[in-house]
Amino acid sequence: MPAYIQGRNVNLTFRPPNRGPVRALYGFDIDVNEGEFLSIVGPSGCGKSTFLNVLLGLIRPDSGDLRMHGKPIAGPGTDRAMVFQEFGLLPWRSVQHNIELGLELKGVPTETRHNVSQHFIEMVGLSGFEGHFPHELSGGMKQRVGLARALATDPDVLLMDEPFAALDAQTRDLMQVELLRIWQEARKTVLFVTHQIDEAIYLSDRVMVMTKRPGHAKKIFPIELPRPRDYEMRVTPEFNDLKLEIWHALKDEITI
Amino acid sequence: MTDQTLPNPAVPADDAVTRETFVERYRKPLLGALAVLLFFIAWQAVFLVVPFNALFISKPNLIFSGLAELVVSGELWADLAVSAVPFLYGFTAAVVVGVTIGIVMGWRVRVGYALDPLMTVFYASPLVALAPLLIVFFGVGVSGKAIIIFLLSIFPFIFNAYAGVRAVDRLLINVVRSLGGKEKDLYLKVIVPSVLPYIVAGARIAVGRGLIGVLVGEFFAASEGIGYAIAKFGDLFALDKMFACILSVMIIAVVLTEGIRWAERSAFPWRVGQ
């Protein structure tokens, strides 16, 4: 039986004018199971974010086969939603109206939209901030809005492109705990791109390490730590062993 | 379940650098030139269908022969030269006086406080409305026109020089001082390079306003000059020559403003993209 999301030999080359072509993805294979939390770690510029954009349908690959539910990805669709690193909130819209963006584009009636956004505002802990504009929110709160916006359209897959990279270390730790709580509640398939090995292990069912550009999967690590996971788990020997193993796989790919 | 190491596909060598073709590279100017050409062709061609009335409209071939006639007879040059004199006087005075006022306003905080509202009131008023009065007072010669041009083009210099001085980065002044710079170095290395781009940008705006001054002055009362020529050919229904003069003014305006823009880009490359 094919995997829930299946990529075979996906190739993508950027061809900027008057410069050499840049192979972003080459022979990229991936299998994602339904409901799993899969993290992708890799060196900067290895194409991991590019892959999320391909999966989201914003970039078309040059060749290869990429399917979800057995159907090829042909463009953006409401079965996938992205949480962006730089939040991507519309600055002229309040928290509530940002969260309702996807529903609005789907043509959902106002009444239903309000109910849905209210539900997710509560889920991400932003009650009382419905009318605030993005510039009035902290980084962590902005990303909660980003998360609620992605969840509001009820996608099957949540794509997260280094969602916590723009946050400070403490906020990031708290957001990870929050994300796990929300993930338990919403039960989505999650593809999570990150630079941080800790973050990947803590959150994921499996961690995929990518090679340097042109990127493809190098090694996949199942993370068999029990769930629900608590913050203290990060200091256990099992956690650190995994961290070391993944680091060994990753470090050969990093060039400074 | 154990770790899964995946096969490493052999990556073929990169393709050659994608070179843009000539058309790709110059797509924008080529399209622009094409559009201009099409515009003139369409203008010429439309009178194959629509009846042509020489008292109401002209067409490109007539305009170009009219232009050639004005150039050959020397009329165009004479008119342009007459208009250029008050423009040069007025504009030069605007540069000198405007930049001085702006710099003093920026440098002396209290002068800035005192003059900012006053200058804003002047800038916001349509000073061109004083043109009839100035013409009546100073007469139709060079001085009346020069004063209108001066009044219209001084404010961009004042405001830009003022903004430029205020935008001088105090940190850079401290840096130069800390490296042992003298007062002279502050001016040469920090202040002038910071303020100059503002003044040149002001000049680009002022040129347009100065040209308005030329035209207003000459439409009112003049017996020569390019503005007068346009009005005169209009009164005579010599539309080919009128269009030819309008075209000349357009070309001069474009050359002046784009010339300053080009100078800005080449003289202050660090400001590109601001």
Next chain:
Amino acid sequence: MSELQAVDANISTAAPADDLEAPPKSLWRQLEPTVLGVGSIVALLALWEALPYLVTFAPGTKLFFTTPSQIAGTLWTMFATGTIWAPLSVSASGFALGLGLAIVVGLPLGVLIGRSPTLNAMLDPFITAFNATPRLVFLPLVLLWFGLGLWSKVVIVFIGALFPLLINTYEGVRNSDKLLINVVRSFGAKEWDIARLVVVPNAMPYIVAGLRLAIGRAVLGVVVAEFFGSEDGLGVMMVQAAGQYKVAVVFAGLIVFAGLSLVMTGLVQLLEQRLTRWRPQHAAEY
């Protein structure tokens, strides 16, 4: 007990708020810009008023001289007797029609050329040329085509106000955040939705700035169009007054035009505050 201690500790560690605040600015430092700004205007007016007592003018020059009090008196008479309304309404209608037309044409066209590189490339030479050229140069032609009166004025105002609006809208559209465009695309937005949800709101501050410029150009357009191609209106009144050496009337007209420009700019400012409540610099106004 422990609770009590905690409360105690809380009190003792609370920093005295006053110490942390910056010392208040002295009253003079706060008022200085206003006092100097208003003062210089008042001083200039006073000097102008006093000038006839300080200097003796040549008879020829005296004819051209007026004082602020005479100008104010003239303005007062014009409004009190209602003679201002007829020319003002003529000028204002030309202004409103021309500016309205420029908005209706300029905004959509600006969005179009901002989103379509081909259209932009093709129209760029025309926009550059017309924007660099003082539109006044077309006045004799416009008069020839539209005759003396309202429509010539509307056309002059229109071509004057169009380009700042068009160019600013275009700049604003070009500066749209690519990330936000990708966000709405990822939710399935089509080109129309992208324009509606991202491009136009993003361009709004630019459009408002363009509108301000356009108001200035439109007033200028009204003035010159009436100087040369109208039978009534404020501009006509001013030219006639200049010819009859009624200098105070010329200045009164100037002030009315400046007032028109200020009122319109004020309205735009109100509009801006309503439209851009989401911007950080307005955060303090809530």
